[in-house]
Amino acid sequence: xxxxxxxxxxxxxxxxxxxxxxxxxxxxxxxxxxxxxxxxxxxxxxxxxxxxxxxxxxxxxxxxxxxxxxxxxxxxxxxxxxxxxxxxxxxxxxxxxxxxxxxxxxxxxxxxxxxxxxxxxxxxxxxxxxxxxxxxxxxxxxxxxxxxxxxxxxxxxxxxxxxxxxxxxxxxxxxxxxxxxxxxxxxxxxxxxxxxxxxxxxxxxxxxxxxxxxxxxxxxxxxxxxxxxxxxxxxxxxxxxxxxxxxxxxxxxxxxxxxxxxxxxxxxxxxxxxxxxxxxxxxxxxxxxxxxxxxxxxxxxxxxxxxxxxxxxxxxxxxxxxxxxxxxxxxxxxxxxxxxxxxxxxxxxxxxxxxxxxxxxxxxxxxxxxxxxxxx
Amino acid sequence: xxxxxxxxxxxxxxxxxxxxxxxxxxxxxxxxxxxxxxxxxxxxxxxxxxxxxxxxxxxxxxxxxxxxxxxxxxxxxxxxxxxxxxxxxxxxxxxxxxxxxxxxxxxxxxxxxxxxxxxxxxxxxxxxxxxxxxxxxxxxxxxxxxxxxxxxxxxxxxxxxxxxxxxxxxxxxxxxxxxxxxxxxxxxxxxxxxxxxxxxxxxxxxxxxxxxxxxxxxxxxxxxxxxxxxxxxxxxxxxxxxxxxxxxxxxxxxxxxxxxxxxxxxxxxxxxxxxxxxxxxxxxxxxxxxxxxxxxxxxxxxxxxxxxxxxxxxxxxxxxxxxxxxxxxxxxxxxxxxxxxxxxxxxxxxxxxxxxxxxxxxxxxxxxxxxxxxxx
Numbered sequence: 001x002x003x004x005x006x007x008x009x010x011x012x013x014x015x016x017x018x019x020x021x022x023x024x025x026x027x028x029x030x031x032x033x034x035x036x037x038x039x040x041x042x043x044x045x046x047x048x049x050x051x052x053x054x055x056x057x058x059x060x061x062x063x064x065x066x067x068x069x070x071x072x073x074x075x076x077x078x079x080x081x082x083x084x085x086x087x088x089x090x091x092x093x094x095x096x097x098x099x100x101x102x103x104x105x106x107x108x109x110x111x112x113x114x115x116x117x118x119x120x121x122x123x124x125x126x127x128x129x130x131x132x133x134x135x136x137x138x139x140x141x142x143x144x145x146x147x148x149x150x151x152x153x154x155x156x157x158x159x160x161x162x163x164x165x166x167x168x169x170x171x172x173x174x175x176x177x178x179x180x181x182x183x184x185x186x187x188x189x190x191x192x193x194x195x196x197x198x199x200x201x202x203x204x205x206x207x208x209x210x211x212x213x214x215x216x217x218x219x220x221x222x223x224x225x226x227x228x229x230x231x232x233x234x235x236x237x238x239x240x241x242x243x244x245x246x247x248x249x250x251x252x253x254x255x256x257x258x259x260x261x262x263x264x265x266x267x268x269x270x271x272x273x274x275x276x277x278x279x280x281x282x283x284x285x286x287x288x289x290x291x292x293x294x295x296x297x298x299x300x301x302x303x304x305x306x307x308x309x310x311x312x313x314x315x316x317x318x319x320x321x322x323x324x325x326x327x328x329x330x331x332x333x334x335x336x337x338x339x340x341x342x343x344x345x346x347x348x349x350x351x352x353x354x355x356x357x358x359x360x361x362x363x364x365x366x367x368x369x370x371x372x373x374x375x376x
Numbered sequence: 377x378x379x380x381x382x383x384x385x386x387x388x389x390x391x392x393x394x395x396x397x398x399x400x401x402x403x404x405x406x407x408x409x410x411x412x413x414x415x416x417x418x419x420x421x422x423x424x425x426x427x428x429x430x431x432x433x434x435x436x437x438x439x440x441x442x443x444x445x446x447x448x449x450x451x452x453x454x455x456x457x458x459x460x461x462x463x464x465x466x467x468x469x470x471x472x473x474x475x476x477x478x479x480x481x482x483x484x485x486x487x488x489x490x491x492x493x494x495x496x497x498x499x500x501x502x503x504x505x506x507x508x509x510x511x512x513x514x515x516x517x518x519x520x521x522x523x524x525x526x527x528x529x530x531x532x533x534x535x536x537x538x539x540x541x542x543x544x545x546x547x548x549x550x551x552x553x554x555x556x557x558x559x560x561x562x563x564x565x566x567x568x569x570x571x572x573x574x575x576x577x578x579x580x581x582x583x584x585x586x587x588x589x590x591x592x593x594x595x596x597x598x599x600x601x602x603x604x605x606x607x608x609x610x611x612x613x614x615x616x617x618x619x620x621x622x623x624x625x626x627x628x629x630x631x632x633x634x635x636x637x638x639x640x641x642x643x644x645x646x647x648x649x650x651x652x653x654x655x656x657x658x659x660x661x662x663x664x665x666x667x668x669x670x671x672x673x674x675x676x677x678x679x680x681x682x683x684x685x686x687x688x689x690x691x692x693x694x695x696x697x698x699x700x701x702x703x704x705x706x707x708x709x710x711x712x713x714x715x716x717x718x719x720x721x722x723x724x725x726x727x728x729x730x731x732x733x734x735x736x737x738x739x740x741x742x743x744x745x746x747x748x749x750x751x752x
Binding site for chain 2: 028312315317318328330331332333334335336337340342344346347348349350351352353355356359360362363366367370372375
């Protein structure tokens with residue numbers, strides 16, 4: 001996943017990484033206390049969080065990457081990212097969804113670096129190949145953001161997936177500094193299969209990877225217009241962040257912040273009035289949403305299976321297409337179950353198939369109902 | 377599996393239980409060091425060995441049950457069978473197949489109890505329902521044995537199984553004391569499916585469960601005729617068994633004993649000359665040869681699966697017909713894999729299907745080739 005030539009830092013660019021979400025469909029490896037972004041899911045030797053850092057630190061500079069996470073994961077994030085500046089870790093007292101996380105980072109960065117700072121928000125738990133192409137897309141997105149747009153990166157769809165939202169691409173912006181940037185005509189929710197095929201047939205749709213690049217002040221002005229209460233709370237918290245008042249103001253304001261995703265708070269309403277742009281991202285991207293998606297990220301062995309973990313811990317026969325994760329320091333033997341998904345951990349083992357991988361969340365829900373908090 | 381009314385002891389009857397064999401197809405639960413007969417495979421709370429004891433002790437009296445096992449398992453057998461008399465455990469220095477094990481027991485019992493002692497040999501790792509019917513069959517077999525026959529118990533076949541050998545039943549013996557006893561016309565090896573169906577269509581075939589009832593002196597005279605070297609070695613060892621010479625004679629004679637199954641050494645050649653009889657065993661019997669056979673021995677849960685182990689350790693969805701063995705003190709979750717076989721232990725987990733259960737031996741062979749003696 002390394003770039004062939006390290007890109008130069010993009011001047012004035014700061015990266016924001018909201019590191020939250022349990023990754024429930026990747027149970028039993030991913031847990032509340034040890035979520036998806038803290039795991040190496042590609043066999044690279046780096047966790048998803050570390051790979052995110054590896055992609056962003058060259059673009060923003062090591063001091064230009066800001067992490068937003070919960071108290072439960074702050075220590076793990078610091079351990080995994082020794083290069084993270086002490087004041088670059090913003091710890092949320094409780095989860096308040098992505099708008100609060102990204103808005104907090106925007107408000108803190110604007111106070112620290114001024115109105116013109118450009119921020120790019122990227123999830124901590126996605127996988128991207130070709131860091132060079134990612135860097136090129138970010139550079140163009142920054143240029144479009146400087147023209148006043150909220151800019152997203154639209155992923156070239158590999159297939160009519162029903163697992164992702166889509167971006168309907170509109171007319172070119174006509175910016176010299178961002179020649180391939182276009183208006184976003186609309187955002188579309190995860191479609192059914194027929195709709196997804198229809199999207200691809202038009203050639204006008206790209207996958208929505210939830211990446212946003214925007215001038216901090218532009219973002220906060222949109223927020224003030226659409227979610228004024230959330231805006232005011234975040235600005236008050238940011239004003240106190242680098243003072244002795246942080247804890248007091250956080251305690252007073254954070255619990256009342258509106259829980260809303262940035263898509264609903266900003267991207268969709270601003271797109272409706274022509275303020276959102278998209279630049280093409282022609283790199284391999286995956287949100288590793290479930291165990292089936294791992295099959296596309298791991299190399300197939302001679303036996304046709306994909307193994308994440310020690311090769312000699314998986315003994316497989318007639319398991320073409322299987323995904324096997326021996327993470328429990330035990331031998332995993334699978335005989336005659338093509339497309340099997342077997343995930344072994346210290347206290348739980350999951351057996352399913354790639355076709356049923358989306359339903360793993362139901363297993364986790366059932367465990368919660370049984371009171372097995374120890375396994376969540 | 378309890379008898380509705382405990383049968384009376386059968387006078388002069390001694391039970392011999394060869395407790396050997398690894399039960400390779402029940403890996404990873406069954407291991408060389410912890411073989412099948414030491415496990416509870418029916419959820420009864422008793423191991424197969426203990427259930428064997430529970431069936432035989434009422435028939436032979438507690439002091440009339442002799443166990444033959446290897447040094448590796450002697451301690452485990454004593455722990456599981458506290459009622460076993462100290463001199464009733466015959467420990468083999470090394471495995472020499474079933475003829476040596478049963479012949480040793482026959483020779484020792486003849487020395488201890490005289491020529492007329494009747495012995496019945498029954499495997500330590502089979503499952504039998506209806507102990508009352510088993511007892512009735514044994515009683516009739518003892519009566520036929522006293523008339524000079526080598527007597528086997530032929531199991532009423534439930535289906536044209538290809539997993540068992542068959543007994544072709546011949547003419548009645550005409551014994552008042554054993555009215556349903558008949559000659560064995562021949563023994564047949566495990567058949568293919570078409571042959572098995574043809575056997576059942578004749579109504580003349582029964583399953584061979586490897587049970588033999590015979591007067592000790594009759595058995596040893598047959599052995600002298602067909603395997604004189606083995607006979608002489610066993611008699612010499614038996615003569616020394618209850619003396620201070622046991623270890624010296626064992627060391628001198630045991631390693632040279634012919635390795636042969638009692639079927640080939642006695643049953644088949646003696647049947648050819650009319651000396652073997654069969655009494656019907658109309659009880660449920662299974663040799664628990666692989667994980668698929670467990671499905672017939674465990675009750676189906678509401679979710680259609682069979683679970684051997686703590687019910688709350690198995691969380692199953694859409695797994696009709698599955699066999700799940702949570703023996704690793706962990707949660708086993710199975711989603712959408714009908715007829716799955718999942719066996720979880722502390723150091724290995726097996727995932728396969730009922731249709732492939734016979735091939736588990738190949739997994740164990742592969743582990744042996746990889747040098748994983750720790751898992752065998």
